Structure formats: C-alpha cells, structure tokens
Amino acid sequence: MSFALRKSGPKPAPPRIEPASIFAIASGKGGVGKTWLSTTLATCFAQQGKRTLLIDGDLGCANVDVQLGIAPETDLAAVVAGWVELDDAVTPVNGGAGVDGGFDVLPGRSGSGALAELPKDDAAQLAAGLTTLAMQYDIVLIDLAAGIDANVMRLARAADRAVIVANDEPTSMTDAYAFIKVLRGYAPSVAPWIAVNMADTRVAGRRTYEALARASQTFLGFRPPLAGIIMRDSKVREAIRTQKTLPSIYPDAQAAIDAAAIADAMLRGGAIAEAG
Numbered sequence: 678m679s680f681a682l683r684k685s686g687p688k689p690a691p692p693r694i695e696p697a698s699i700f701a702i703a704s705g706k707g708g709v710g711k712t713w714l715s716t717t718l719a720t721c722f723a724q725q726g727k728r729t730l731l732i733d734g735d736l737g738c739a740n741v742d743v744q745l746g747i748a749p750e751t752d753l754a755a756v757v758a759g760w761v762e763l764d765d766a767v768t769p770v771n772g773g774a775g776v777d778g779g780f781d782v783l784p785g786r787s788g789s790g791a792l793a794e795l796p797k798d799d800a801a802q803l804a805a806g807l808t809t810l811a812m813q814y815d816i817v818l819i820d821l822a823a824g825i826d827a828n829v830m831r832l833a834r835a836a837d838r839a840v841i842v843a844n845d846e847p848t849s850m851t852d853a854y855a856f857i858k859v860l861r862g863y864a865p866s867v868a869p870w871i872a873v874n875m876a877d878t879r880v881a882g883r884r885t886y887e888a889l890a891r892a893s894q895t896f897l898g899f900r901p902p903l904a905g906i907i908m909r910d911s912k913v914r915e916a917i918r919t920q921k922t923l924p925s926i927y928p929d930a931q932a933a934i935d936a937a938a939i940a941d942a943m944l945r946g947g948a949i950a951e952a953g
C-alpha cells in the first residue's frame with residue numbers, strides 16, 4: 678500500500694531561518710469552539726498573506742476537514758501509521774499556503790483514535806516532525822483534542838503559545854483551569870492566553886476571563902493574559918452548517934470581527950491589554 682502521493686498545489690517554500698509562531702488552540706472541555714476558532718483564525722491569517730498551516734491535533738475526533746468542507750486524501754492518522762510522510766499529508770485549502778486567502782491543513786481522521794493510543798515516543802516524534810514542518814510557515818495553528826491527556830500535552834508542548842478557549846459554563850472554566858495548570862507543569866515554556874467564546878455580553882465575557890485569571894493568579898501564581906472575547910453569534914452555526922469559514926461568507930459578523938481581533942493580537946505577539 679502506498680499513500681506517498683504528493684498533493685498537487687503549491688510546493689512548500691524552503692525552510693525559513695525564523696521559525697513559525699506555533700499556537701495551540703486548547704480548552705480542556707470539548708464543544709467550546711476550538712475547531713471553529715482554529716479554522717477562522719487560519720482564514721484570517723491567510724487573508725493577511727501569512728503562510729499558514731492548520732494542524733488537526735484532534736486525531737480521535739477530527740473535524741477540521743468537516744468544518745472546511747474538504748475531503749483530504751491522506752491525514753495524520755496515515756502519517757502515524759507510517760503510510761505517508763508528514764509533508765505528504767499537507768492538504769491545500771483555497772489554493773494552499775502562499776496563495777491569497779489560501780492555507781494548508783494537516784487533517785486528522787475521525788474515529789481513528791490514533792493520538793490517544795499513540796505510544797509516548799511516537800507522539801513525541803510526531804510533535805518533533807510538526808516543529809520541523811512549521812519552519813516552512815509564518816504561522817501554525819494546532820487544534821488540540823479535548824482533555825489533558827499526556828498526548829494532548831505532548832502536542833501542546835510543540836507550541837510557543839496556547840490559546841485556551843473557555844465559555845461561562847462552570848465545566849468549561851474548571852477544565853480550562855485544569856489545562857492551564859497541567860500545561861504549567863508539563864510545558865512551562867508555552868505561554869497560556871485565554872480566549873472567551875460564546876459570550877452573551879462583553880461584560881459577561883470579561884467576567885469569565887476574570888474568574889479564570891483570578892484562579893490562576895491565586896493557585897498558580899500567574900495571570901494569563903486575555904487574547905480576546907468572542908460574542909455568541911448565530912452566524913457561526915450557519916457557517917459550520919454550510920462548511921464555509923465565517924470570515925469568507927460573513928466578514929462583518931460579530932464573531933468574525935472578534936476572531937480577527939484575536940488574530941491581530943497573535944500576529945502582534947501580545948495579548949489584548951489587561952484593561953477594558
């Protein structure tokens with residue numbers, strides 16, 4: 678069986694001297710909007726002309742491809758199984774990275790359970806491979822699986838920063854806090870930022886952030902900065918249902934504007950100011 682087919686589309690640029698900024702999109706809890714935020718941020722970066730790679734790190738329940746409406750020929754599960762090389766699993770979206778509005782995706786595979794079952798050394802090797810691949814891009818996003826398992830953390834450790842997505846549900850907040858705490862112990866070099874999603878009002882979103890930041894300050898001794906607040910927006914569901922990215926169909930939707938502000942903060946390398 679040979680899956681070693683290189684995708685058509687633009688060839689990756691030669692490795693850059695400057696490594697990409699690698700962001701893990703994390704949460705602890707599922708269903709808070711990690712995958713939606715990942716695909717939306719990738720679109721924002723691509724629209725700004727950044728060479729962007731989006732990695733579906735949720736190998737067990739992958740759905741980046743579903744949200745983007747793509748049908749990849751190969752995926753990370755095939756890489757993990759040893760059937761294809763990592764860079765052969767790169768799938769171009771809208772023409773791929775380097776094309777205006779296009780970006781690359783490393784798809785996962787739903788139902789494979791591949792990452793959860795991956796032996797420790799293989800997971801570490803995969804993370805190392807991703808770090809090397811990242812050098813061909815300006816910015817890399819890893820849509821992490823829910824949970825705080827060791828393999829989730831091994832992928833998170835490949836990142837420079839983790840954007841932890843939370844909403845005002847108590848379980849989301851406790852799981853986000855748990856992620857921050859475990860990350861602190863497992864990968865202290867990865868700076869956590871907090872993004873509040875599905876806020877009903879700015880004030881409510883701010884309250885969610887403050888509660889998380891205060892818990893981190895009290896029990897972990899540091900205050901993760903705010904990456905931004907994203908309002909609850911019915912257009913998000915509509916975009917997902919039609920398998921289109923929100924900025925491409927509703928650039929003026931509130932959630933698209935809020936996500937774009939987070940993308941800007943990520944590019945600037947600084948989270949949104951503490952005030953406000």
Ligand SMILES: Nc1ncnc2c1ncn2[C@@H]1O[C@H](COP(=O)(O)OP(=O)(O)O)[C@@H](O)[C@H]1O
Nearest residue numbers: 707708709710711712713875908909910913914
């Ligand atoms: N800002 C938002 N406003 C409204 N609904 C949202 C928003 N963000 C996410 N959702 C909803 O949450 C659901 C779960 O999002 P998803 O990205 O799959 O979460 P996760 O990857 O964290 O499991 C989506 O199907 C979408 O309907």
Ligand SMILES: [Mg+2]
Nearest residue numbers: 711712735740
């Ligand atoms: Mg997801």
